Amino acid sequence: AVTVLERRYLRKDNQGKVIETPEQMFKRVAHHIAKAETNYGTEADAREMEEAFYELMTDLKFLPNSPTLMNAGRQLGQLAACFVLPVEDSMEGIFDSLKNAAMIHKSGGGTGFSFSRLRPKQSRVGTTGGIASGPVSFMRIFNTATEQVKQGGTRRGANMAILRVDHPDIEEFIDCKKEQRELNNFNISVGVTEAFMQAVNKNEPYDLIDPRDGRKVGQLDAADLYQKLVKSAWGSGDPGIIFLDRINRDNPTPAIGQIESTNPCGEQPLLPMEACNLGSINLSKFVISTDEGPMVNYDGLADAVHLAVRFLDDTIEVARYPLPEITKMVRGNRKIGLGVMGFADMLFQLGIPYNSEAAIESAEAVMGFIQEESHKASRLLAAERGPFDNVDRSIYKADPGSAPRNATTTTIAPTGTLSIIAGCSSGIEPLFALSFERNVMDNDTLLEVNPYFEKVARERGFYSQELMDEVAAHGSIHQMNDIPEDVREVFVTAHDVSPEWHIRMQAAFQKYTDNAVSKTVNLPGDATEDDVRKVYDLAYRLGCKGVTIYRDGSKENQVLSFSGSEDTADTFMAAVKDRPETLEGFTTRVKTGLGQLYVTVTEYAGQPFEVFATIGKSGRSTTAKTEAIGRLVSLALRSGIRVEKIVNQLKGIGGEHPVFQEGGLVLSIPDAIGRVLDNRYLKGADAEAGGKGGNTLMGETCPECGKTISFEEGCMTCHFCGFSKCA
Known part of the structure; x- marks a missing residue:
């Protein structure tokens, strides 16, 4: 808790020192x-x-x-967490909303939008005679703008995009996040209507409506579109579902307007x-x-x-x-x-x-x-x-x-x-693990055991450090027969809970909640599309206002588990070793005792891919050694070695000519290269943002500590270091 508070909440002076x-x-x-x-x-x-x-x-x-x-x-x-902005069907309205979103992200808030008012793709634009590009094209503009504006000066903003199921561009919208790095600053949800759900149940077509004038402009088979939605969610977790009519049934101010969107x-x-x-x-x-x-x-x-x-x-x-x-x-x-x-x-x-x-x-x-x-x-x-x-x-x-x-x-x-901070389980979610290693100060780790489980283990006489280590390795005690059966029944974790119980719990809380419930239904990696459909059907039947699922491994093939997850991540990283023709990156100049060092880092999916290091006005031996370090770091990165491991090896290496510069003492050329990687990827603004686009080569791993992200409460949370982000 103290680590999280010091990183994100407590006041700091101009040098970044905590003063609260x-x-x-x-x-x-x-x-x-x-x-x-x-x-x-x-x-x-x-x-x-x-x-x-x-x-x-x-x-x-x-x-x-x-x-x-x-x-x-x-x-x-600015004390509010979330906002919803209108997106009107005009160039002025669209870019007014974009400007307002930038102001909200700058102040630290997240934004929700309904793009349902925008005319569909290929519609005629009256003022110019041109052809409209449709809602998804403008979502890409919003996504790009979000990349450039850090939320509250620390991290990129989060967005929700909703499109009504009866919008003519609904099929393009459902597919818009098939590519994992597309629209990576957006959650997306389909705004489902009662008419659509009734058409699904009756296996009938339903009408597509032009939002400009309410005219029927086509039909789709409701069951086919529902299955398309299910298939996409099974594949990537996107889109979610929002039951619009159900939300507006509980709208306390209908005379002001209809609710079209939610927060991220x-x-x-x-x-x-x-x-x-x-x-x-x-x-x-x-x-x-x-x-x-x-x-x-x-x-x-x-x-x-x-x-x-x-x-x-x-x-x-x-x-x-x-x-x-x-x-x-x-x-x-x-x-x-x-x-x-x-x-x-x-x-x-x-x-x-x-x-x-x-x-x-x-x-x-x-x-x-x-x-x-x-x-x-x-x-x-x-x-x-x-x-x-x-x-x-x-x-x-x-x-x-x-x-x-x-x-x-x-x-x-x-x-x-x-x-x-509160030292408790998240929201209404089951515990993600009973025991795990949490990152604490100075890159140390601490084995954290749920206090209620530890208390029962000690009282019942089966506590041991070896057992706690074994629990940490597995995350769950469900299959551990050495622990009494009644204890195993009570101390369940997220992946011990079937999708049906996840939905039933969400519905139980929704029954007595004015607004809605943020919850993720976790599905095992071998769950089928039919399993996803059952979740959606049950959520609708039990009165939920929306539903989000996450199937193990559906995000970038990253296995969300406790046994072997790091090996899986490393295997994925190791597979990404064929250099693309073009890569973007950055160059940092660092003053060293042997001259000005220029460190150029190219990036793949927002993470370092290779390093080129050159030293100015130095002898051939120093130049050769500098180039060699860069080549070895590049090889390590492309072979699946994590950035923090490389940084830990490079930082602190002493040399003959240490030199002071802004940010501290630079000990040597390898120390300087380590500092560049550390500042860019392990701490500072870009680490807060999760790098460019928030993805890593390992898939859905924490951009700050490299551990596996948990999908819960409709968000991504790292229980190891405290990072969180709207999924």
Whole structure:
């Protein structure tokens, strides 16, 4: 947790040195958010609430979304995680949206778009007589722009693109991410309608509609298109599905407009120019021991929910937004999204298997309680401060006196890095592993064991360090017969849980969530297209608002497992050794004690492929040795050796003429080459961004530590070092 905080959240000086402790961060956030209290009460009220907010966060019972932790009380002041922008069917409208997206990414937010309003490919353009290129072509422009604008100055922005299933270009859209490096800054989802799903079930054709005038312009076989969607998701995980009519059924402000898109991870349906402020309750902190056994502390949970709702409403007051239109819409609807994390850890403490009827009942009970209490808290705030401004355009129009302060209150959002800070399981996902090696300070690793599993192992007398190492090697204890059967039943991990239980759990939480649920259904590598279809069918039948799947190995053939995954990655890297005709790269000049060193690195898929090193005004021997180092590094890279291993070998090699320059002491030529690779790929801005395009030669591995990425909550999360990114 400290490593993640120091890398991403704590304040740093101009030299990059951390100048804030975690406690000071929480104090900074609590103080800034509590300023909103002075709009409705006294300075004393604000100080009291500041202390309450601080205690709630330092007890790790609740954490707001990452932008709030990062930016509250700092110059940027942008505290919202996600936004939705309109894309109008005109050149001006398209590029206005592109400009606005750049401003949001610059401030640290993610963006969702519906491209459904754009005229289809080959349509006539009235003003010029030309031919329209269609939504997918403009998505590529948005993707390229995202490459150039780092999110909050640190990482590339994340986008969601949605196209209605009845848009004439829907088939091109479904195929647009078949190439793994195409549109790599986008999640994509098909906006599915009730009419389409009914046509699928009846094996009938359905209509394609021109978005400009609503005319029927063709038909497709619904079952065939559904199967095409399934096949694409089976192959690459894209696209996901969003059930648009279901989302709009729960739209609290239909008079303002229809919901067309969600945020990048899919859990937050939003109107155009709307943003949402998210936060999560840590359920693992609300289990208490009683004479009847462990139970959920509902009294404590109610207190936390009421305080968290107030925190999130205050956040809207003090936050700065990138555009005035967003400020107006956000403060008009005041949507907040209170969710949960630590659900799997809660089940461990209660002794309930994740894949059981008891777990479904627990999910509905705890989320139903949070939903009820959050609505109650919002109505109490409305009595104190007034309902949201757009209440006269909402479902509460007939009885504004009963309207809440916030148009929505609950969302199950991803909690990748938040759960690391809180020391709990992610969101509502099952645990990804019971034991694993986590990267800590100074490139050291630490064997991390789930505390609840370790406690049971010690109490039941089967704990040993050898066992923990074996668990870390496998990730799961499902097949480990030395562990008691009842323990194996309770302590399940993501890949022990069948797709049906993943969907049933998502539906249980969706039942009591205003917005939507971010969750990934993990499928084994040998899952079939029919298995994917069953997941989609079940998600529709059980009332989910969207669904995302990840099949092992479907991203760049990377095996998401614990046994042999590194060998698989190295094998893939080793296969990429035939040099393409043209490669792009960069050249860095480094001052050394033997002259100016020029290090040129060419890249393949955003990662180093070969290194050319030349030294100016030096003797032949030095020149030859420099060239030799470059050749050997190139050979290592093209043979599958990881960048960090090369850097570890080169950095620190001493020479006869060390020299100071900006960034520290350069000891030698190999040390300089190691520093160039380290700065570019292992730390700094490009590492935060995941390199160019966010892909690595190993496929879906972490761009920061090289370990395997987990697909969960609709996102990519590295549990080894804390990296997270919208998938």
